[in-house]
Amino acid sequence: MASDCKLVVVLYAEAKLQKSISLSANFTISKAKQAGMEAIKEHLKILPGVPLVTLDPDCTDFYPVPRDDNTIICTLKGDITMVVYPQPLEGQHLTPSPFVDALRSVIHEVRDVKAQQNVAPLAREESTEHYVKPADNINDILLRKFQAMEERYGHDMAELKQVNTELTWVISGLQDDNAQLKHDMEEQRRVISGLQDDNAQLKHDMEEQRRVISGLQDNNAQLKQDNAKLKQDNAQLKYDIKELRGQLDETNRAVLGDKVAIDRICHRVLLDMGRNQLAMICGHTDWKGWKDEKATSTQGDDHAVQTAMMTEAEVMLQNSTDASKYWTAVGQDR
Known part of the structure; x- marks a missing residue:
């Protein structure tokens, strides 16, 4: 459909009397109701046994x-259904059913025929055919109509029985489903x-976690304060260390300067003592006298004089029995 x-x-009042119509999607509900009532009226006219009605x-x-x-109507979702009802007869408050109306109409016609049959013998003397034959024709018509109604109702009853059987099966299935649903509901209740x-x-654990977190937050705040204090102390220590390092550098420079001077003095004293001792081993009074003597007897500069002195000392150390083992080792190293 477009x-x-x-x-x-x-x-129309009953599910069997229905008509499907196609309406413009732009129709309002009011206009759709009018179109639906006109369509169902035309539909009811062609159905047998349904009397004319006013909706x-x-x-x-x-x-x-x-x-x-x-x-x-285009704004409504899903399938659209309209239910119309006839106006009740004068003096009635309930809307009648079309099938009931048709059955009542047949019953009234049968009663009228029986009434005519009862008065027919009284009028036979005047005109027998005038009353009997039409009555027979009416009886045949009503009988056929009644038989048609019986067949229709029999067919409807068979359909209703079949529907009832199907509904019984459906109800049985629904009962089984209901039992299963009850079982599932009980299981769901346990779950x-x-x-x-x-x-x-979980709520208890969350509350416990909140308390733990609160304690950790307090500890964290205290740690932040301690950290800030440590940073401040660290800055002061760095400053103090820098000051001490400067003072230490000055002290080291002073100490190192004195140590060099002392080392030079010690080295000079030891050198003089060693040279004098070596001069005595070589048979001289002291180093100066030995050097002056060699300077007189040796030609050349100071280096030549020192070479002559070392040569003499080496010979003396190798041959001396009075020199200590240290001096003997010095003579051998030379």
């Missing part, structure tokens, strides 16, 4: 239920109960 049309199912516009139902009669217990435990 998108600019809507399929509307019109029901009651105030008893027309529309599904899905709209906000008001000005609603556009929900377990989940509720778990939820309560």
Whole structure:
């Protein structure tokens, strides 16, 4: 069906009397009701045994239920169904059923025929054919109509029995489903109960975690304060270390300067003592006297004089029995 049309199912009082019509999607509910009532009237005219009726516009139902009669039918979701009802007869308050109306009409006709049959013998003397033959014709017509109604109702009863059987099966299946649903619901209750217990435990654990976190936050705040204090102390220590390092550098420079001077003095004293001792081993009074003597007897500069002195000392150390083992080792190293 095109998108600019809507399929509307019109029901007349009973589910069997229905008509499907296609209406413009731009129709309002009010306009759709009018079109639906006209369509069902034309449909009822062609059905046998359904008397002519006047529809009651105030008893027309529309599904899905709209906000008001000005609603556009294209805005309604799902299938659209309209139910119309006839106006009740004068003096009645209930809307009649079409099948009941048809049956009542046949009953009234049968009663009229029986009444005519009762008065027919009294009038036979005047005109026998005038009353009997039409009555026979009417009886045949009514009998055929009644038989047709019986066949129709028999067919409807068979359908109802079949539907009833199917409904019995459906109900049995629904009962089984209901039992299964009850079992599932009980199982779900147990699961929900377990989940509720778990939820309560989780809430307890969460509360405990909140307390732990609160304690950790307090500790963290204290640690931040301690850290700030340590940073401040560290800065002071760095400053103090820098000052001490400067003072230590000055002290080291002073000490190193004195140590070099002392080392030079010690080296000079030891050198003089060693040279004098070596001069005495070589048979001289001291180093200066030995050097002056060699300077007189040796030609050349100071280096030549020192070479002559070392040569003499080497010979003396190798041959001396009075020299200590240290001096002997010095002579051998040379």
